[in-house]
Amino acid sequence: MSAPTGSSRPSTTPTKGFGAWRKNGGMHETADARLLETPRSSDFTHTDPWRVMRIQSEFVQGFQALAEIGPAISVFGSARTKPDSPYYATGMEVGRRLVEAGVAVITGGGPGSMEAANRGAAEAGGLSIGLGIELPFEQGMNEWVGLGVDFRYFFARKTMFVKYAQGFVVLPGGLGTLDEMFEAMVLVQTSKVVQFPIVLVDRTFWGPLIDWIRDVMVAQGLVSPGDMNIISLADTAEEAVELVMAGKAGDRVAAQEG
Template sequence: MTTGREYRKGATTLRGTQVPGTTTDARLLDNAESSDWLHTDPWRVLRIQSEFVEGFGALAELGRAVSVFGSARTPVDSPSYALGQEVGRLLVEAGYAVITGGGPGAMEAANKGAADAGGTSVGLGIELPFENGLNPYVNLGVNFRYFFARKTMFVKYAEGYVVLPGGFGTLDELFEAITLVQTQKVTSFPVVLLGQEFWTPMIDWLRGTLLEHGMISEADVQRLHVVDSPEEAVALIVAANEQRRDAQRPE
């Protein structure tokens, strides 16, 4: 008799009746819980600290890397999956490790491309009620309970983002990256959107609504590079980082 679906909670694997009804993040953010938080939250701080230590320890010697985002719902036989796989391969050939969220769909595609090319294929997993751990193409994986710890790793160890078509999670990562660049929390951080047909309506909305209402500047929109091919995406990442390294060299 099998024990049912697998559920990852940090370093712990749970199945069957052991699968919790809520995630660690949900319990942390629940403002309706009792005053027991006075006693449990200090321990949460230690757990959060341990996640940062674990992530820093695993990725500190990663070297040059690029984070690739996209929908977990991308079918294996879709054009977006093929794009992700090719992006992963080309990034490895350009000398980069590939970082994804470690899940299925577009993330799996990029990991597969990187692993098949003999490169470092990183998966930063997260405790979710509907995903079953890291995809099989990850060769360096870290599992997180907390989104904010995981998000730090995506930015800290990457020299840019390639963003494939995706939903709320993909948009969350995309706009957080742009906000960090806009507020100068990170500098010279190229963000490339792969898929003209998918992303152009969003760019039109940014220009036609946010820019027209003065909510953003033209420079903010120009930080988003929309391309149609994996070759263009990787070339933009490589060129931007070569320019940054040249600027940092002493005269």
């Protein structure tokens, strides 16, 4: 695996754009698209077929960039996490421990907890991957990403998170983090993916959500009791990495809830 080594900060910041790139490498541009834009008159009959080609190119660039990265774990968490937050420190340790366990680290490539995990991976000498997304507000790729792929479409990006990872570590986060976590749970629930551990870090943060799923959704028959076994809880980076690497995402929540 190739990535920044040592504890020094990377010397360059990735260029803004869409495509796949490696640090200190060139940029491969992809076409702009606005798939969800409300059609104006009948023009959509001419433009939407071409958007299919643009979407296809986004999948192709992702497959091409990530096909040979080897084993990897995706790490999710809030873009709003501050560098002085305990969550940031945990994210760094998660990234470092994953690299030491022999896997690459994939994040959304943004700031906050994503930056923390990328930084931990890069400082440990591992492959630090960022899958960026176009947003209405400027976010950009964090400087600790060694291999980056920029996306315009959430669905293409989400496919890469799952296709090239063997599990998820989920740090405290907001709506985006919940979206990624629940989508992964549904994929496991419906057997679209198998042997896919999903580990939530910080019982204090995630506990109320787990309680609500069990006490409301499960109690009303909207979720099967066995679906609680899809996720596991951890309080430390060490525990989270041990769980995700062992692939034992099943027993922790059910066991601790009795």
